Amino acid sequence: MSIWESFKIALSSIWNHKIRSLLTMLGIIIGVAAVIIIVAIGQGAKTEMTDELFSMDKNIVELYYEEDMSEDGMAMMTGEQPxxxxxxxxxxxxxxxxxxxxxxxxxxxxxxxxxxxxxxxxxxxxxxxxxxxxxxxxxxxxxxxxxxxxxxxxxxxxxxxxxxxxxxxxxxxxxxxxxxxxxxxxxxxxxxxxxxxxxxxxxxxxxxxxxxxxxxxxxxxxxxxxxxxxxxxxxxxxxxxxxxxxxxxxxLEEDQGRYAIFDFSEYEKEFNTVITVMTLFIGSIAAISLLVGGIGVMNIMLVSVTERTREIGLRKALGATRGKILLQFLIESITLTSLGGLLGISLAFFVSMLISIFAPINAIVSPLVVLIGVGFSAFIGVIFGILPANKASKLSPIDALRYE
Structure with missing residues (x-):
C-alpha cells in the first residue's frame, strides 16, 4: 500500500467519525491558535512600543555634560557647565x-x-x-x-x-x-x-x-x-x-568633566529581551494545551486500533507487513494533528485580524511561528501516534481475526 493510499484511508477514517475527530482535534486547534495569537500580540506590542520609545528621532544622539567622577563613583563638582x-x-x-x-x-x-x-x-x-x-x-x-x-x-x-x-x-x-x-x-x-x-x-x-x-x-x-x-x-x-x-x-581637561551621549541601544536591547521572555513564557503556558491535545489524539488512536482489530488482522493475513501497519496508523495520527494545526492557524489569523481592528495594537502573525505551528502539530502526531501504531503493528493476524 502506497503512502497516498494510506493518506486517503486516514482522511476516510476522519470523515467517517467527524464529531469524534473534531473533538480530538480541538485541543490541537486551541493550542496552535493560542500560541500563534500570543506571539502575534507580543510581536505587535514589541513593535509598537519600540517605535514609540526608541524609533522617534532614532538617528538623533543627545549630548550632555558629565561631571568628572571621583574614585568612589561620585560626581566631582568642578564648576558650571561650559x-x-x-x-x-x-x-x-x-x-x-x-x-x-x-x-x-x-x-x-x-x-x-x-x-x-x-x-x-x-x-x-x-x-x-x-x-x-x-x-x-x-x-x-x-x-x-x-x-x-x-x-x-x-x-x-x-x-x-x-x-x-x-x-x-x-x-x-x-x-x-x-x-x-x-x-x-x-x-x-x-x-x-x-x-x-x-x-x-x-x-x-x-x-x-x-x-x-x-x-x-x-x-x-x-x-x-x-x-x-x-x-x-x-x-x-x-x-x-x-x-x-x-x-x-x-x-576640558580630564578632571574638568566631559561631554557624553545618551545611548539608548542598551535600553532597547533590554526592553526587547523583556518582551521576548514574557511572550515565550505566556506562549509556553498556551503550548500546554498542545500537550493535552496530543494526549487526546493518542487516546482516540488507541480506541481506533481496538475498533479496527479485525481489519488489521485481515490486512496482515493478506500480506501487510508490520512496517506498513505502523506507517498506516502514524499517517492517520499525523493527518489528524496536521488538520488540527491548519484549523488552528486559520483561527489564529481570524482572531489576530479582530484584535488589530478592535484593539489598540496591531497583532503581527509571524510566518515562522505559523510554520513552527504546523510542524509542531505534525510532530505531536508522530510522538503520540507511535504507541497506538506500534500496538496495531504487533497484533497477531490470528488473534486479530478472532477478535469480537
Whole structure:
C-alpha cells in the first residue's frame, strides 16, 4: 500500500467519525491558535512600543555634560557647565557622519488667548530644527534664521495647543497672543512629533526662536545640543565622536568633566529581551494545551486500533507487513494533528485580524511561528501516534481475526 493510499484511508477514517475527530482535534486547534495569537500580540506590542520609545528621532544622539567622577563613583563638582555657542554648532557640523546639529533651549510660559490662560512648554529652536526633526507644518510657515537673528517675537503652536485655545477658529496664523504678558505673533501650526502619552502637558507645546527664549526668559541661548547621524548603523560611534570633539573644543581637561551621549541601544536591547521572555513564557503556558491535545489524539488512536482489530488482522493475513501497519496508523495520527494545526492557524489569523481592528495594537502573525505551528502539530502526531501504531503493528493476524 502506497503512502497516498494510506493518506486517503486516514482522511476516510476522519470523515467517517467527524464529531469524534473534531473533538480530538480541538485541543490541537486551541493550542496552535493560542500560541500563534500570543506571539502575534507580543510581536505587535514589541513593535509598537519600540517605535514609540526608541524609533522617534532614532538617528538623533543627545549630548550632555558629565561631571568628572571621583574614585568612589561620585560626581566631582568642578564648576558650571561650559557655555555653548554657535561656534560649537559649526564645530560639530564638521564631524564626519554628522548630518545636522540641533541646538535648543527650554522655557515655560503662560499663554493668554481672550480670557483663557494655559501653561505651555516652550522650546527654543533654530531653522535646522524643522528639517532635522521632520516637523510637519500644517498651517503657516516654520521659524527661520531671520527670526533668530532678528529676535522676532514670533511663535508656533502645535495642533494640541490650537485645539485647546482656538476651539472656534479655523485660521490662527497671524493671531497675536500674550505669553507672560508680552505679545507674540503666531506664524505657524505644526503636528506634534511627541506621542500623546509622552507629552509633558495636555495643553500642548510651542516653538520660539531660541534667541527670543534666551532674551525673554533669561536662559542660555543653547542649553542642549544633539547631532543627527547620517548612518543609522553608526549612531553610537558618530555620537561619541561628536561628544569627544565638543569636549576637545571646549578645552576640558580630564578632571574638568566631559561631554557624553545618551545611548539608548542598551535600553532597547533590554526592553526587547523583556518582551521576548514574557511572550515565550505566556506562549509556553498556551503550548500546554498542545500537550493535552496530543494526549487526546493518542487516546482516540488507541480506541481506533481496538475498533479496527479485525481489519488489521485481515490486512496482515493478506500480506501487510508490520512496517506498513505502523506507517498506516502514524499517517492517520499525523493527518489528524496536521488538520488540527491548519484549523488552528486559520483561527489564529481570524482572531489576530479582530484584535488589530478592535484593539489598540496591531497583532503581527509571524510566518515562522505559523510554520513552527504546523510542524509542531505534525510532530505531536508522530510522538503520540507511535504507541497506538506500534500496538496495531504487533497484533497477531490470528488473534486479530478472532477478535469480537
Amino acid at each position: 557655555e555653548l555657542s554657535t561656534a560649537d554648532i559649526e564645530t560639530l557640523a564638521e564631524v564626519p557622519g554628522v548630518e545636522a546639529v540641533l541646538a535648543t533651549n527650554m522655557a515655560s510660559g503662560s499663554l493668554l488667548v481672550d480670557d483663557e490662560q494655559v501653561d505651555l512648554e516652550i522650546t527654543g529652536v533654530g531653522s535646522e530644527f524643522f528639517s532635522a526633526r521632520d516637523i510637519q507644518v500644517v498651517e503657516g510657515r516654520p521659524l527661520n534664521q531671520l527670526d533668530n537673528d532678528g529676535m522676532n517675537r514670533v511663535l508656533m503652536i502645535d495642533t494640541v495647543a490650537k485645539k485647546k485655545l482656538f476651539k472656534d477658529s479655523d485660521e490662527v496664523v497671524g493671531e497675536v497672543v500674550d505669553v507672560n504678558d508680552n505679545p507674540y505673533k503666531i506664524v505657524g501650526v505644526y503636528e506634534s512629533p511627541v506621542p500623546e502619552q509622552f507629552r509633558f502637558s495636555e495643553n500642548g507645546e510651542a516653538l520660539m526662536p531660541r534667541s527670543v527664549v534666551s532674551m525673554m526668559f533669561g536662559t542660555m541661548e543653547i542649553e542642549s545640543l544633539a547631532v543627527i547621524a547620517n548612518n543609522p548603523e553608526r549612531i553610537s560611534e558618530i555620537g561619541q565622536e561628536a561628544a569627544d570633539t565638543l569636549t576637545e573644543a571646549k578645552g
